[in-house]
Amino acid sequence: MGAEAAKEFGTRDALQPGFVVNERASSRVADAVDSEPHDPRQELGAAELRILYRTEAQAKRRKEARPGLWIAVVIYVLFSVSDLLLIPDVAALTITARFAVGLTALLVLEAQLRRGAATDWLDVTCAAAIIFGYIGWLYPASMGANKETVAYYMVFGTIFMMSANLFFTFRFKVSIITSTIILCILYVVNYFLPASLAYKMVFGTFYVSCFTFTSYVNWKLNEERYNVFLNALEAKIQHNEATERGKALLRLSRTDPLTGLENRRAIDEKLRDYWNDWQKLGHGFAAILIDVDFFKKFNDCYGHQEGDRCLIQVAEALSDLIKQYDGSIGRYGGEEFIVLARMGRKDQVADLAEAICRTVENLAIAHELRRDGIAIVTASVGAAFTRKQTAAKLEKIIHEADRALYLAKAGGRNCVRLFDPTDPQSSDESENLAALLKIAIGQDLVSLVYQPIQDVASGRVEAVEALMRLKMLDGTLVPPSLFIPVAERTGAILELGRWAIRTVCAELLAQDHVRVVSVNVSPIQLKTPGFATSVATILGETGVTGNRLAFEITEGLEMEMHSDILRCISDLKLLGIRIWLDDFGTGFAGLSWLRLIDFDTVKIDRSFLHDCGTPKGMAMLQDIIALVRNRGHKILVEGVETEEQMLLMRQFGIDKVQGFHVGRPAPAANFQTKRAIQKRPFTVLKSA
Ligand code: C2E
Ligand code: MG
Ligand code: MG
Numbered sequence: 001m002g003a004e005a006a007k008e009f010g011t012r013d014a015l016q017p018g019f020v021v022n023e024r025a026s027s028r029v030a031d032a033v034d035s036e037p038h039d040p041r042q043e044l045g046a047a048e049l050r051i052l053y054r055t056e057a058q059a060k061r062r063k064e065a066r067p068g069l070w071i072a073v074v075i076y077v078l079f080s081v082s083d084l085l086l087i088p089d090v091a092a093l094t095i096t097a098r099f100a101v102g103l104t105a106l107l108v109l110e111a112q113l114r115r116g117a118a119t120d121w122l123d124v125t126c127a128a129a130i131i132f133g134y135i136g137w138l139y140p141a142s143m144g145a146n147k148e149t150v151a152y153y154m155v156f157g158t159i160f161m162m163s164a165n166l167f168f169t170f171r172f173k174v175s176i177i178t179s180t181i182i183l184c185i186l187y188v189v190n191y192f193l194p195a196s197l198a199y200k201m202v203f204g205t206f207y208v209s210c211f212t213f214t215s216y217v218n219w220k221l222n223e224e225r226y227n228v229f230l231n232a233l234e235a236k237i238q239h240n241e242a243t244e245r246g247k248a249l250l251r252l253s254r255t256d257p258l259t260g261l262e263n264r265r266a267i268d269e270k271l272r273d274y275w276n277d278w279q280k281l282g283h284g285f286a287a288i289l290i291d292v293d294f295f296k297k298f299n300d301c302y303g304h305q306e307g308d309r310c311l312i313q314v315a316e317a318l319s320d321l322i323k324q325y326d327g328s329i330g331r332y333g334g335e336e337f338i339v340l341a342r343m344g345r346k347d348q349v350a351d352l353a354e355a356i357c358r359t360v361e362n363l364a365i366a367h368e369l370r371r372d373g374i375a376i377v378t379a380s381v382g383a384a385f386t387r388k389q390t391a392a393k394l395e396k397i398i399h400e401a402d403r404a405l406y407l408a409k410a411g412g413r414n415c416v417r418l419f420d421p422t423d424p425q426s427s428d429e430s431e432n433l434a435a436l437l438k439i440a441i442g443q444d445l446v447s448l449v450y451q452p453i454q455d456v457a458s459g460r461v462e463a464v465e466a467l468m469r470l471k472m473l474d475g476t477l478v479p480p481s482l483f484i485p486v487a488e489r490t491g492a493i494l495e496l497g498r499w500a501i502r503t504v505c506a507e508l509l510a511q512d513h514v515r516v517v518s519v520n521v522s523p524i525q526l527k528t529p530g531f532a533t534s535v536a537t538i539l540g541e542t543g544v545t546g547n548r549l550a551f552e553i554t555e556g557l558e559m560e561m562h563s564d565i566l567r568c569i570s571d572l573k574l575l576g577i578r579i580w581l582d583d584f585g586t587g588f589a590g591l592s593w594l595r596l597i598d599f600d601t602v603k604i605d606r607s608f609l610h611d612c613g614t615p616k617g618m619a620m621l622q623d624i625i626a627l628v629r630n631r632g633h634k635i636l637v638e639g640v641e642t643e644e645q646m647l648l649m650r651q652f653g654i655d656k657v658q659g660f661h662v663g664r665p666a667p668a669a670n671f672q673t674k675r676a677i678q679k680r681p682f683t684v685l686k687s688a
Helices: 011-015 026-034 046-078 080-086 091-115 119-142 147-167 172-192 197-253 264-281 295-302 304-324 346-363 394-410 428-440 480-490 492-509 523-527 531-542 563-574 590-596 606-613 615-630 643-652 674-679 682-687
Strands: 285-292 328-333 336-342 379-385 416-418 446-455 461-471 516-521 549-553 578-584 601-604 634-637
Touching: 046 080, 046 091, 046 119, 046 147, 046 197, 080 091, 080 147, 091 119, 119 147, 119 172, 147 172, 147 197, 172 197, 264 285, 264 328, 264 336, 264 394, 285 295, 285 304, 285 346, 285 394, 295 304, 304 328, 304 336, 304 346, 336 346, 346 379, 346 416, 379 394, 394 416, 428 461, 428 480, 428 492, 446 492, 461 480, 461 492, 480 492, 492 516, 492 523, 492 531, 492 549, 516 523, 516 578, 523 563, 531 563, 563 578, 601 606, 601 615, 606 615, 606 634, 606 643, 615 634, 615 643
Parallel strands: 379 416, 461 516, 516 549, 549 578, 578 601, 601 634
Antiparallel strands: 285 336, 285 379, 328 336, 446 461
């Protein structure tokens, strides 16, 4: 799991605007997705909730203070009309008081708002306005001559009480104090009013009832407001959580569960963004593919858990590196990663690719069972970058990076290759070849030539090797060194390989022209399920027995020993087919292959014979011959070109030889008369 710990999905976090979940902590994300919604009452203490409520209520009160007071003042001033009608003798005084109190209250409130005074002070101003408004009206009114009218008019005092409790949304304490003051003033005035006892009792009771009911309703309202606040808070939290869960699910669908990096789907979308920026704004970018070398071997050797750990370590190290380049990294599948980074110059891309390669190397994760002398985990890196070209396509840059990666692997791994459009191996030419290979069999562009293999002791051609030839539509020949790798990469080798075996059987073996034909078989074919069965079918169809065929296997690029390959080889042996090891000594795997597979014949690569000119080279060839002989395999030396080399082979007691001295590859027709082959001098074949 990633180095950073994942954050909890708590309510408090969910309430914070910048709430983020660690990208890599996908399991935590999954937990959060499964978790129950939260109740704020369980999550926060009562005191904290009250504080939250007060903060929220304060904002509301603040907003309502200005319109509340303005409305109250306007109504209060409008009551001047009833003053004029009911108490005309003191109306001038009451009206003056109304205006004075009203205007003063408004001025004070506006000044407070402008200065950003605390909400509690706004409440005090409004409460004072109520009290002074009440006194400002009642006091001059009570000085009037018509006491009876004043006694009726006083009933409006309850309105002041109501506005303290119900009209304004003061804090409960402020409401109660204000309405109590009003109640007291009412009582005082009621006491001194020259009215009957019955009147005073009725009014006194009415004031108290009014005070009690409005205070009670105010208290209930406050309670209700708090509940509404709690419900709203709960709804908000649930909404936040639902949104977070949605985001987490989305993140999960875009995250690689093992490494926490973006998965292929997510990185493909990013790639589209990078591409669009390149197309619209001209921001160039690099696409870099990284493949952990011999990872299958690592898994086989250390187990899958350790393999997972290795991938996580590589992912973390690379994502730390990529941060410095402001790029994106994702897991492209298996042991393959992809990096996208905005850059336009080739040297920048090369630097980044090199840094990636070195970063993996510097992790120094032990990988003892590699066969190439390196004992740590390394990566092969293939990079491509945007360049101006016609008919540019998004997929192309990945394809180019893939080509470069292929070349990095071919170049011995633990290295970097940049896509080079001028390199025929990686250019459009290989695209053309891939297309050509698809139609090769149908269009008769592919054929076989056969090179004789001579038994040294008898001097007879005991077998021939089938070699594939491909011509382009205009008849130009394409060398196998070019088209075989493309066929292997694209999978075309599967069909071509079957075709070759069928053709060999039909052209030479069915009519008994040659005793044994060796056919080159790619490890890709051996790895493919059903290959041995398809060979058995061909043998059945052509009526050829398996012992007339030999399959030559070369250590290729993807030559990690696969259990499927071993199984396939033993199936082929059951069919009677002999297995030869081709080009021995040129790859890494030769020796371990010798240990694992009982080869009938080992073909020693021609380079060893050609190096024989020096004592060192000669000693090397002798050592290799001794090694192979001691393992009990028959020995075939390739590349015999001269009589001297031939003599040497006899001297060394080699079993079979092949090379231009024996005969060059020639079409089937040259071998189709059995006797002709055996009697024909080799010189004739040489010129074929
Ligand atoms: P290979 O199997 O080692 O084939 C021998 C190659 O050495 C042939 O090259 C042959 O022409 C060349 N050769 C033979 N004698 C001499 C000699 O005396 N001197 C020199 N300098 N070269 C000699 P070719 O035909 O170009 O084939 C190259 C490679 O392509 C083959 O190497 C084999 O690995 C691959 N290949 C050819 N046909 C097939 C096929 O049908 N299937 C697969 N999978 N690979 C094939
Ligand atoms: Mg061969
Ligand atoms: Mg060979």
